[in-house]
Amino acid sequence: MSKGPFKLERAGLLQLLQALKTQGYLTLGPTVREGAIVYDELHRLEDLPIGYTDHQEGGSYRLEQRGDGAMFGYNVGPHSWKRFMHPPILRLFRARQANGDLEFESEGEAAPKYAFIGVRACELQAIRVQDRVFLGGPYQDPHYKARREQVFIVAVNCTQAGHTCFCASVESGPRAQTGFDLALTEVVDGEHSYFVGEVGSEAGARLLDRVAHRAAQEAEWNQALALVDRAARQMRHLDTQGLKERLYQSLEHPRWQVVANRCLSCGNCTQVCPTCFCTSVEDHTDLAGQVAERTRRWDSCFTADFSYLHGGSVRVSTLARYRQWLTHKLASWQDQFGLLGCVGCGRCITWCPVGIDLTEEVAAMNDVQTGRFAPKEAGGAHV
Amino acid sequence: MSKAGLEHYLNEHPFFRGLRPKDLAWLAELAEPLECEVGDYLYREGEESRDFYLIQEGLVRLEIHAPGQGDLVIQTVGPGDVLGWSVMIPETRKTFSARIFQATRLLAFDAASVRARAEQDHHFGYELCKRFSRVIGERLQATRLRLLDLYGQPS
Amino acid sequence: MVSLPSPIVVDPMRPRPFRVARVMRETADVVTLELEAQTGPPLRFQPGQFTMLYVFGVGEVPISISGDPQKPERLVHTIRKVGAVTEALCNLRKGAVVGVRGPFGSHWPLEQARGHDVVMVAGGIGLPPLRPAIYHLLHHRQDYGRVYLLYGARTPRDLLFPEELKRWQYTLSHAPGATPVRVTVDRAEGDWDGAVGLVTSLIAPLTIDPSRTTALMVGPEVMMRFTIAELRKRGIPEENLYLSMERNMKCAVGFCGHCQLGPHFVCRDGPVLAFPQVRDWMTRKEV
Numbered sequence: 001m002s003k004g005p006f007k008l009e010r011a012g013l014l015q016l017l018q019a020l021k022t023q024g025y026l027t028l029g030p031t032v033r034e035g036a037i038v039y040d041e042l043h044r045l046e047d048l049p050i051g052y053t054d055h056q057e058g059g060s061y062r063l064e065q066r067g068d069g070a071m072f073g074y075n076v077g078p079h080s081w082k083r084f085m086h087p088p089i090l091r092l093f094r095a096r097q098a099n100g101d102l103e104f105e106s107e108g109e110a111a112p113k114y115a116f117i118g119v120r121a122c123e124l125q126a127i128r129v130q131d132r133v134f135l136g137g138p139y140q141d142p143h144y145k146a147r148r149e150q151v152f153i154v155a156v157n158c159t160q161a162g163h164t165c166f167c168a169s170v171e172s173g174p175r176a177q178t179g180f181d182l183a184l185t186e187v188v189d190g191e192h193s194y195f196v197g198e199v200g201s202e203a204g205a206r207l208l209d210r211v212a213h214r215a216a217q218e219a220e221w222n223q224a225l226a227l228v229d230r231a232a233r234q235m236r237h238l239d240t241q242g243l244k245e246r247l248y249q250s251l252e253h254p255r256w257q258v259v260a261n262r263c264l265s266c267g268n269c270t271q272v273c274p275t276c277f278c279t280s281v282e283d284h285t286d287l288a289g290q291v292a293e294r295t296r297r298w299d300s301c302f303t304a305d306f307s308y309l310h311g312g313s314v315r316v317s318t319l320a321r322y323r324q325w326l327t328h329k330l331a332s333w334q335d336q337f338g339l340l341g342c343v344g345c346g347r348c349i350t351w352c353p354v355g356i357d358l359t360e361e362v363a364a365m366n367d368v369q370t371g372r373f374a375p376k377e378a379g380g381a382h383v
Numbered sequence: 384m385s386k387a388g389l390e391h392y393l394n395e396h397p398f399f400r401g402l403r404p405k406d407l408a409w410l411a412e413l414a415e416p417l418e419c420e421v422g423d424y425l426y427r428e429g430e431e432s433r434d435f436y437l438i439q440e441g442l443v444r445l446e447i448h449a450p451g452q453g454d455l456v457i458q459t460v461g462p463g464d465v466l467g468w469s470v471m472i473p474e475t476r477k478t479f480s481a482r483i484f485q486a487t488r489l490l491a492f493d494a495a496s497v498r499a500r501a502e503q504d505h506h507f508g509y510e511l512c513k514r515f516s517r518v519i520g521e522r523l524q525a526t527r528l529r530l531l532d533l534y535g536q537p538s
Numbered sequence: 539m540v541s542l543p544s545p546i547v548v549d550p551m552r553p554r555p556f557r558v559a560r561v562m563r564e565t566a567d568v569v570t571l572e573l574e575a576q577t578g579p580p581l582r583f584q585p586g587q588f589t590m591l592y593v594f595g596v597g598e599v600p601i602s603i604s605g606d607p608q609k610p611e612r613l614v615h616t617i618r619k620v621g622a623v624t625e626a627l628c629n630l631r632k633g634a635v636v637g638v639r640g641p642f643g644s645h646w647p648l649e650q651a652r653g654h655d656v657v658m659v660a661g662g663i664g665l666p667p668l669r670p671a672i673y674h675l676l677h678h679r680q681d682y683g684r685v686y687l688l689y690g691a692r693t694p695r696d697l698l699f700p701e702e703l704k705r706w707q708y709t710l711s712h713a714p715g716a717t718p719v720r721v722t723v724d725r726a727e728g729d730w731d732g733a734v735g736l737v738t739s740l741i742a743p744l745t746i747d748p749s750r751t752t753a754l755m756v757g758p759e760v761m762m763r764f765t766i767a768e769l770r771k772r773g774i775p776e777e778n779l780y781l782s783m784e785r786n787m788k789c790a791v792g793f794c795g796h797c798q799l800g801p802h803f804v805c806r807d808g809p810v811l812a813f814p815q816v817r818d819w820m821t822r823k824e825v
Contacts, residue, residue: 092551095637097594101576102555102635137806139550139791251822278795281788285595292595296551299794306796308786310620311537320824328798335801442733456726459733462743484731524764525736529724533758534662534692536567537620 003205005216005224008184008195010071014045015211016154016182020115023207025152028084029117030077035063037077039084042117049074056162056346059355069191072118072184075162076345080274081123082130084114085147088298092143092281095292111146117154119180121173122165124155125343126274128179132337133277152203155180159188159227161234164346166359169238172343174231176200182208185224196224238344238359239366247331250365251323259361260319262354267300269348269356270325275341278306301325326358386411396437398465398514406507409500414490425466425481425489432475434491435467441487445479458525459484468515468522470494471501550791553592553637554578556613558630564616564698568663569628570604573613573638580610581638584645585670586754586782586810590790591615592637593626600787600805601627602667602756603641608677613638616666616698642790644810646671647780651752654778655683657744659765661690661737661757665698667782667809668756676709684712686744689721690737690761694730697721737761741768748773754810756782763820766813779813800825 008016020027029042032049042048054074055062066073096103119127127148134144155176158165167173176183181204184195196216199205216224270276280299285292299306302321307314315321333341342358349357384392389411393399399407414437419425425436425443442461446454457479460466469475470492501508556573564570575581581589583603592598599621605614619625630636648671656675658668668687675685687706691697703719710718720740722733733740737757751774755765762781769779785797785804792806800819802808807815819825 093553095553095592095594097635100633100635102594102637104553104555104637106549106552134793137792139793139806141551141793142549248818251825277793279789280794280796281598283595283597289595294598296794299796301795306786309784314785315824317824324798324825328795332798332801336803444734456730456734458735459722461733525739528736528738528760528764531760532692532724533761534690534696534724 003199003208005221006197006199006208006213007216007220008197008211008213010045010192010194012212013071013184013195016207017042017045017117019207019210020117020152025113025115027115027117030072030074032063036061037063037074039077039079039081039116039118045071048072048118053160054162056164056350057355058164058349058357059352061350068188070186070188070193072156072186073160073188075158075160075165076120076123076347078272078347078351080126080272080345080347081116081119082126082274082277084112084116085127085151086130086134086141086144086277090143090296092294092296095294097290097292107143111143111150113150114147115152115154117156119153119155119176120158120167120345121155121176122167122343122345123274124153124176124179125167125170125172126345127153129275129337129339129341129343130277132339133275136337152207153180153182153200155183155200157183157185157224157228158231159185161231162346162350164236164349164357165231165234165344166236166238166346167344168232168235169359170240170340170342170344175225175228180204185228187220187224187227196220235344236346236357236359238342238362240340243340243362244331244334246366247327247362251327253365255361255364256319256323258364259356260317260322262356263318263322264353265302265318265321266353267302268351268353270300270302271298272347272351273329274343274345274347275329276300280305301328326361329358330362384416389414396463398437398518402510403507406510410492413492413496415493417489417491419483419487419489421483421486423483425483426477428477428480430477432467432470432472432477432494434494435465435470435497436492437490438462438464438466439488439490441483441489442485443487444482444484446482447479454480454482465514465518467494468518470497471512471515473498550639551789553590553598553639555635556638558632558634558636559612561630561632565696567619567628568616568696568698569619570614570616570666571627571630571636572605573615573636574611575613575638576635581613581641582610583607583613583641583670585648585674586645586667587641587643588667588787588790588809589613589615589638589640589642590787591617591623591627592639593623593630594635594637596626597623598637598639598788599623599627600642600790602782602809604666604669606673607670608673616663616669618663639790643805644808646674646754646810647752647812648674652681653683653750655746655751656685657688657741657746657751657753657769657774658686659688659737659741659753659755659757659762659769661755661761661765662692662696663698664756664758664761664782665689668754669699669702671754672706672710676706679710683750684716684746685710685718686746687719688737688740689719690740690757691721691723693725693727694723694732695727697723736764738764738768741765741772744772746772746774749775752778752780754780754782759783759820776813776817780810781813781816782809783811783816784809 048071134141158174180200184197329341445457555576560572562570604616787797787805788794792803797804
């Protein structure tokens with residue numbers, strides 16, 4: 001794996017796509033659908049969002065023409081790669097009842113072999129985060145593991161930042177550092193573009209051998225780095241210094257009520273978040289009552305049932321649910337998994353229907369000395 | 384128990400601990416040791432408060448009588464408990480009966496004497512009030528918690 | 539491509555079939571089930587751990603194991619009807635088959651408690667999760683100092699395991715005449731001849747060596763908060779107080795996120811937690 005930086009023309013990228021298909025991968029990447037850039041199967045380079053960019057603001061996402069031929073000239077859309085490794089709906093087992101016995105079968109289908117093309121640095125971090133959740137503890141999720149073990153990752157660096165991005169604050173991007181098989185930076189020149197890349201694994205090196213490429217010149221490599229560096233300087237900011245302690249001390253901060261007054265408790269943020277992993281299960285039986293199955297589906301900490309304890313929910317108010325989401329993502333996640341649950345992709349800001357911006361909420365809670373302030377709860381302590 | 388032994392005993396008890404030696408000596412003098420048999424009434428509902436009690440051994444039931452339902456048990460008190468905080472309030476009457484449920488040894492303290500000393504010596508009175516406040520607070524807290532019916536089926 | 543470590547259980551989400559070997563009606567709404575593995579080895583567990591019990595087509599619930607850890611061939615659970623799944627479990631007959639996953643979670647600190655006095659405080663349906671610890675203490679009685687079981691129930695009719703409570707009065711005893719089992723009820727009924735009042739009122743009179751005492755408690759959270767306050771008054775160090783917590787456990791292995799309490803996954807880091815782990819979270823509303 002001693003390969004240095006390389007240069008890949010578009011023809012080489014097409015060969016790469018074809019080589020992956022030949023090796024049995026389902027090639028997934030960005031494509032335009034219903035006004036957004038989503039992740040779906042890539043058959044040819046024309047499936048890529050050529051010439052598109054995504055204009056993102058709090059509560060707003062709009063595709064626009066760039067006026068050039070860039071293939072990866074956008075940031076991130078509503079999808080993330082978790083939908084493939086941690087599917088939104090998954091059957092966990094089937095139970096069969098016959099002659100008074102009960103048999104359990106795990107999901108029998110072989111896990112698909114995925115190649116992800118166009119993985120952003122923040123998304124590589126999101127995959128690392130979910131690896132900790134599903135593989136890093138005393139138990140491992142066999143469904144996630146089966147998909148994860150086979151995945152091939154082609155990262156593509158961002159050369160511009162979206163208006164809701166803050167990966168540089170949480171040190172997840174914009175440049176892909178590890179966790180990929182190949183990483184590319186697209187250099188756009190009018191309708192044309194080429195890629196400067198680096199190899200991240202043996203599998204990546206082997207694949208590259210099957211694709212037309214040449215070593216990158218120093219100037220080409222430096223130009224690519226400069227493009228990524230430019231993106232780093234365009235972002236909003238989240239102050240991560242002492243973030244966990246700050247939030248733990250701010251659990252009664254009046255700002256929670258302010259944000260709760262806006263929050264619709266819709267759970268969009270949890271659906272688009274590339275690290276949110278919470279699920280619920282559903283049990284069904286067939287009409288004959290002989291076969292039952294259990295499916296797991298993405299859940300959201302914003303639903304009432306999420307914290308149900310016989311009798312009622314632990315978190316009744318929107319305040320409590322938003323607080324749970326934010327403090328989990330930015331504080332307790334660190335206790336649980338040793339890293340932040342946020343990768344700075346900005347999706348929760350963009351896809352929030354009322355444009356709640358977690359970087360703004362955290363900044364508003366910096367005055368932790370008001371942490372003991374409990375609004376409208378006086379009048380009962382000692383009577 | 385000798386008088387010195389009684390003073391020591393009182394000073395070891397969380398209710399009396401920290402009172403001035405002269406107060407402890409006075410209380411030791413006042414204390415009347417009683418041994419009660421099962422079924423005895425320490426006091427009955429409606430009676431005037433004569434004494435307060437420090438239970439040393441046994442079990443006392445606080446009861447209230449409801450026609451047709453017999454004696455309803457509100458609470459039991461046992462070793463270490465102080466019973467009869469209402470003595471600090473003059474001319475009060477007992478709202479519950481206290482009946483011995485297991486053979487009980489206790490110390491009784493004459494209410495009128497305690498109140499008279501508290502009136503004369505406000506330091507003593509204040510110290511005693513603080514201690515009874517704690518007893519009342521604990522009793523109130525326990526009552527509130529039982530109102531929650533914590534072990535019942537969630538509604 | 540990554541190479542990943544091997545898991546301890548291949549699929550922790552798939553149940554194993556167990557047959558109901560015995561059903562005991564404990565009270566009007568509590569049933570004890572004894573289960574036997576249909577295939578494979580019996581399920582070994584540590585006192586305080588729980589399993590996920592699955593009723594065909596109805597669903598799955600977390601239930602603490604209430605049996606003897608030295609007799610794993612019978613997996614014992616004591617279940618109260620509070621919802622659809624627990625009701626289905628309570629209505630099972632001998633011979634029925636259920637799904638079992640587990641055992642999961644942390645256990646009572648019975649190793650660290652060696653040489654200590656042990657105070658167990660149970661409220662309501664909190665006694666079953668302590669019973670494996672009681673069995674352990676009985677099996678290793680000489681390794682522990684004074685042992686107390688303080689048990690509060692709603693009414694005398696709600697008392698669980700009344701015959702065993704009588705036996706334990708002698709078998710848990712550290713000295714002739716000691717009364718290690720102390721029971722109180724919220725409402726006296728019938729010919730109840732014991733204490734009436736909160737379980738916390740049983741703590742003050744205990745003879746213990748506070749600095750060398752370990753306390754284990756299970757019950758409604760409000761009860762445990764006041765139990766802790768009373769145990770602290772006795773001078774037992776915070777780090778020797780252990781609680782069994784309850785949250786919405788669905789997966790039991792830390793994947794589903796439902797049972798979080800601050801930084802803890804109650805299913806994985808709990809259910810048994812040391813008081814300092816939850817001190818800042820227990821009294822906070824809606825966390």
